[in-house]
Amino acid sequence: MLYREAGQFKSSYAADQQIFPIRQDRIAVGAVLVFAFIVVPLTADQYWLSAILVPFLIFSLAAIGLNLLTGYAGQLSLGTAAFMAVGAFAAYNFLLRVPGMPVLVAFVLAGACAALVGILFGLPSLRIKGFYLAVATLAAQFFIVWALTKFGWFSNYSSSGVINAQKIEILGYRFDSPLSKYLLTLSIVAVLALAAKNMVRGTVGRSWMAVRDMDVAAEVIGFPMLRTKLSAFAVSSFYCGVAGALYAFCYLGTVEPEGFNLDLSFRILFMIILGGVGSILGSFLGAAFIVLFPIFLNSVAGPLEHAIGVKLPAGLMSNLELMIFGALIILFLIVEPHGLARLWQIGKEKLRLWPFPH
Amino acid sequence: MAFFFEVLIGGLLSGVMYSLVALGFVLIYKASGVFNFAQGAMVFFAAMAFVVLLQDHGVNFWIAFALALGMMILLGLATEKFVLRPLVNQPQITLFMATIGLTFFIEGLAQLLGGANVRGLDIGIQDEPIAAIANATGINVSRFDLAAAGVAAVLVTSLALFFSRTRIGRALRAVADDHQAALAVGIPLHQIWGIVWAVAGFVALVAGMLWGARNGVQFALTFVALKALPVLILGGFESIPGAILGGLIIGAAEKLAEVYLGPFVGGGIEGWFPYVLALLFLLVRPEGLFGEKHIDRV
Numbered sequence: 001m002l003y004r005e006a007g008q009f010k011s012s013y014a015a016d017q018q019i020f021p022i023r024q025d026r027i028a029v030g031a032v033l034v035f036a037f038i039v040v041p042l043t044a045d046q047y048w049l050s051a052i053l054v055p056f057l058i059f060s061l062a063a064i065g066l067n068l069l070t071g072y073a074g075q076l077s078l079g080t081a082a083f084m085a086v087g088a089f090a091a092y093n094f095l096l097r098v099p100g101m102p103v104l105v106a107f108v109l110a111g112a113c114a115a116l117v118g119i120l121f122g123l124p125s126l127r128i129k130g131f132y133l134a135v136a137t138l139a140a141q142f143f144i145v146w147a148l149t150k151f152g153w154f155s156n157y158s159s160s161g162v163i164n165a166q167k168i169e170i171l172g173y174r175f176d177s178p179l180s181k182y183l184l185t186l187s188i189v190a191v192l193a194l195a196a197k198n199m200v201r202g203t204v205g206r207s208w209m210a211v212r213d214m215d216v217a218a219e220v221i222g223f224p225m226l227r228t229k230l231s232a233f234a235v236s237s238f239y240c241g242v243a244g245a246l247y248a249f250c251y252l253g254t255v256e257p258e259g260f261n262l263d264l265s266f267r268i269l270f271m272i273i274l275g276g277v278g279s280i281l282g283s284f285l286g287a288a289f290i291v292l293f294p295i296f297l298n299s300v301a302g303p304l305e306h307a308i309g310v311k312l313p314a315g316l317m318s319n320l321e322l323m324i325f326g327a328l329i330i331l332f333l334i335v336e337p338h339g340l341a342r343l344w345q346i347g348k349e350k351l352r353l354w355p356f357p358h
Numbered sequence: 359m360a361f362f363f364e365v366l367i368g369g370l371l372s373g374v375m376y377s378l379v380a381l382g383f384v385l386i387y388k389a390s391g392v393f394n395f396a397q398g399a400m401v402f403f404a405a406m407a408f409v410v411l412l413q414d415h416g417v418n419f420w421i422a423f424a425l426a427l428g429m430m431i432l433l434g435l436a437t438e439k440f441v442l443r444p445l446v447n448q449p450q451i452t453l454f455m456a457t458i459g460l461t462f463f464i465e466g467l468a469q470l471l472g473g474a475n476v477r478g479l480d481i482g483i484q485d486e487p488i489a490a491i492a493n494a495t496g497i498n499v500s501r502f503d504l505a506a507a508g509v510a511a512v513l514v515t516s517l518a519l520f521f522s523r524t525r526i527g528r529a530l531r532a533v534a535d536d537h538q539a540a541l542a543v544g545i546p547l548h549q550i551w552g553i554v555w556a557v558a559g560f561v562a563l564v565a566g567m568l569w570g571a572r573n574g575v576q577f578a579l580t581f582v583a584l585k586a587l588p589v590l591i592l593g594g595f596e597s598i599p600g601a602i603l604g605g606l607i608i609g610a611a612e613k614l615a616e617v618y619l620g621p622f623v624g625g626g627i628e629g630w631f632p633y634v635l636a637l638l639f640l641l642v643r644p645e646g647l648f649g650e651k652h653i654d655r656v
Contacts, residue, residue, distance in 0.1 A: 076451060076454075123641075124637055124640055124641060127640060127641055128640050130450065130451075131393045131450075131454065131595070132591060132595075132640060134454075135587045135588065135590070135591050135633070135636065136591075136633075136636070136637050136640060138584070138587060138633055139630060139633030139634050139636070139637045142629050142630035142633055143630040143633065143634060146627070146629055146630050150623070262584075266458060269455070269458070270458075273455050316470065319466040319467075319469045319470045320466065320470070321466070322462050322463070322465060322466030322469075323462070323463050323466035323467055323470070325459075325462050325463075325466075326459045326460060326461065326462030326463030326464070326465075326466065327459070327463055328459075329455070329456070329458070329459030329462070330440075330441050330456050330459040330460060330463070333445060333448075333452055333455060333456045333459070334441075334444040334445060334456075337448060337452055
């Protein structure tokens with residue numbers, strides 16, 4: 001009863017093809033946006049803003065990027081962190097070397113740089129697929145991190161390869177409080193997420209899905225393989241690049257190439273597995289899960305130690321965390337291979353019928 | 359010229375060690391079509407279990423080996439039962455991701471067992487040049503590398519015989535060919551998968567002992583295992599000879615590149631050169647040297 005599209009008549013193609021065709025969805029998205037833009041800034045404290053919400057949003061963006069490539073276009077990539085690194089270092093260098101470069105333009109250009117690199121490393125996808133491609137993207141991961149470490153130019157010859165992100169200033173307003181950084185991140189992520197949602201319902205997204213589902217058939221009905229696959233790599237890397245720039249500028253402030261290692265790539269991959277492969281909403285859910293899970297585990301461990309009266313060594317805890325994490329991923333794949341987003345879909349079906357059983 | 363050969367031989371011999379790791383991947387891929395990302399973690403875990411038994415509990419070398427082998431077999435069987443069996447008929451990519459989860463689990467378990475510090479391991483073979491060869495030709499060949507190569511050769515030969523001559527080996531190949539057909543002619547699928555994982559555990563133990571003796575048993579072993587991936591690409595996922603030859607090529611190429619190309623770009627290219635080499639190779643021959651040729655051109 002609550003979630004029923006009966007009575008919502010579409011009288012034009014535009015209405016039928018809008019991003020959120022069901023009224024309840026539009027209301028829900030609007031409510032979430034209002035909540036994120038107005039309620040959260042009023043209520044959240046600094047810790048929540050800078051240590052949980054900002055990384056959550058940034059990882060969501062990176063997860064959307066990977067999801068476009070892996071979930072929608074079906075090309076498995078293990079090099080996400082490297083593309084983020086490209087974005088972070090490109091934004092830094094644009095701001096450093098071009099006088100008067102506006103920050104937002106630098107972010108967009110950083111994304112564009114990442115997209116170019118993505119296209120380059122996406123070229124093998126025209127010949128190979130599946131695991132072979134996954135290993136090929138590992139080349140991107142190792143090569144890019146190596147190049148950023150080895151060539152001092154990228155980090156402006158800082159001795160340790162660490163870069164300090166510049167202060168963010170847009171139209172004379174300085175974004176240096178956690179709240180302002182949160183709002184900036186939120187705005188960028190919201191715009192890009194809507195753009196992604198828009199993209200996957202249009203020609204581009206449909207061509208990606210056609211390639212994912214069956215590449216031969218897609219080619220036969222006239223999707224150009226070259227353009228489709230490379231555009232997936234480009235758009236995905238663009239998202240990852242912007243996420244990387246935000247990671248450096250709004251979250252950490254100082255980053256080094258080694259921070260964008262394979263582990264980060266895996267974490268983002270887990271986000272889309274747990275959240276839901278091929279779902280924009282899933283990217284957010286997965287990112288939230290991965291960001292919150294260690295915090296949750298630590299907060300459980302504290303009282304637990306207290307209850308049993310034994311102090312667990314720190315090393316034990318981190319190893320246990322690793323094990324629980326691994327087990328959880330396997331469990332998720334077994335129980336709900338389509339991720340958290342699928343749970344939401346099931347919930348929607350239930351809401352549609354509620355309170356009647358059928 | 360002697361220097362060139364020294365680098366080449368050193369590379370080839372270290373390539374053998376990559377092959378050992380790659381072998382574990384190939385075994386599992388051949389039999390179950392699972393790309394087992396956890397092979398590196400298994401190498402680490404096996405080495406760690408062995409070291410802990412040997413050093414912390416003072417167990418005899420061979421008993422420790424047997425016990426570690428037993429643990430690897432148990433791990434393999436448990437993986438089959440708790441990870442793969444519930445995921446039967448899922449797309450390959452799901453299985454692959456499950457093995458990434460398994461990687462995390464095993465890595466945590468290994469460090470829980472032996473701590474996060476580097477553990478030295480001495481298996482009684484010195485890592486020093488063999489004097490006789492050095493005197494005769496001026497080329498330094500490590501005794502350790504040679505022994506590792508010998509172990510790898512024995513292992514590959516026995517595995518090849520196992521696959522081609524025994525009843526279980528034939529069943530394994532049948533399962534690799536077609537799961538359903540194998541089931542239809544009465545091959546116990548789960549049992550076979552259990553065996554494959556156990557054999558892969560055995561290979562991981564041998565590889566882990568050799569790598570551990572050389573670099574110390576530490577978390578970084580899992581990265582060594584990642585080096586096995588370009589080896590697989592070169593050799594083809596389904597081919598045991600391919601894993602060996604791929605390992606040799608990767609080992610030699612990365613050492614030669616480091617020595618002859620490295621100085622021009624600032625060194626440290628060993629870390630990514632194998633991947634890029636594999637990448638370039640893929641553009642020419644997507645199925646690897648000996649991989650099965652799939653005709654799906656897009």
